[in-house]
Amino acid sequence: DAKTTQPPSMDCAEGRAANLPCNHSTISGNEYVYWYRQIHSQGPQYIIHGLKNNETNEMASLIITEDRKSSTLILPHATLRDTAVYYCIVRGSYGNKLVFGAGTILRVKS
Amino acid sequence: NAGVMQNPRHLVRRRGQEARLRCSPVKGHSHVYWYRQLPEEGLKFMVYLQKENIIDESGMPKERFSAEFPKEGPSILRIQQVVRGDSAAYFCASSSGTGNEKLFFGSGTQLSVL
Numbered sequence: 421d422a423k424t425t426q427p428p429s430m431d432c433a434e435g436r437a438a439n440l441p442c443n444h445s446t447i448s449g450n451e452y453v454y455w456y457r458q459i460h461s462q463g464p465q466y467i468i469h470g471l472k473n474n475e476t477n478e479m480a481s482l483i484i485t486e487d488r489k490s491s492t493l494i495l496p497h498a499t500l501r502d503t504a505v506y507y508c509i510v511r512g513s514y515g516n517k518l519v520f521g522a523g524t525i526l527r528v529k530s
Numbered sequence: 531n532a533g534v535m536q537n538p539r540h541l542v543r544r545r546g547q548e549a550r551l552r553c554s555p556v557k558g559h560s561h562v563y564w565y566r567q568l569p570e571e572g573l574k575f576m577v578y579l580q581k582e583n584i585i586d587e588s589g590m591p592k593e594r595f596s597a598e599f600p601k602e603g604p605s606i607l608r609i610q611q612v613v614r615g616d617s618a619a620y621f622c623a624s625s626s627g628t629g630n631e632k633l634f635f636g637s638g639t640q641l642s643v644l
Contacts, residue, residue, distance in 0.1 A: 461640075462637060463635035463636050466633070511630075518575070520573040
């Protein structure tokens with residue numbers, strides 16, 4: 421699976437959009453981009469995933485560049501409860517495990 | 531729908547004892563993954579199982595650790611002769627195995643070795 425690069429930490433004001441970047445320049449054609457988050461010591465929580473088109477669900481939006489070498493996770497209106505470690509993961513085809521990197525610590529501040 | 535259930539939530543063992551961690555996947559899921567998170571560290575993959583089969587155990591320590599996912603019942607992660615370095619949070623995830631499916635994680639078992 422391709423490696424990802426994320427900033428170690430980011431701050432965001434409550435109520436503002438949080439934009440979390442991820443680089444995955446070695447991604448191959450059949451690999452998806454997944455985002456998970458881990459709040460404190462809880463189990464990781466799925467947020468969103470995509471292949472090449474932008475995706476949106478009730479939690480977030482995922483913007484993938486046309487060359488697929490990078491992506492951005494957008495939390496449209498961050499709240500204090502969104503403070504967590506956010507993981508961008510590139511995952512291969514069926515059955516492959518998720519390989520977690522260091523992620524980005526997002527701190528939402530009032 | 532019940533999510534991934536892990537028990538116990540907290541487990542305390544003395545050095546040399548055995549630890550057995552249980553994971554009941556989401557109903558209908560036949561794929562289970564185990565991860566370990568040492569204090570102040572990231573999540574590390576340990577093992578991936580399908581019913582009655584180990585698919586990928588590349589992250590499992592060579593000694594003392596074993597995992598199973600029987601035809602009936604939960605998946606079990608077994609650690610024999612625990613040492614203080616085994617103290618960590620152990621997370622289980624499950625999926626349907628249908629291709630690019632999401633993994634759903636449990637709340638984890640916090641193992642403390644005295």
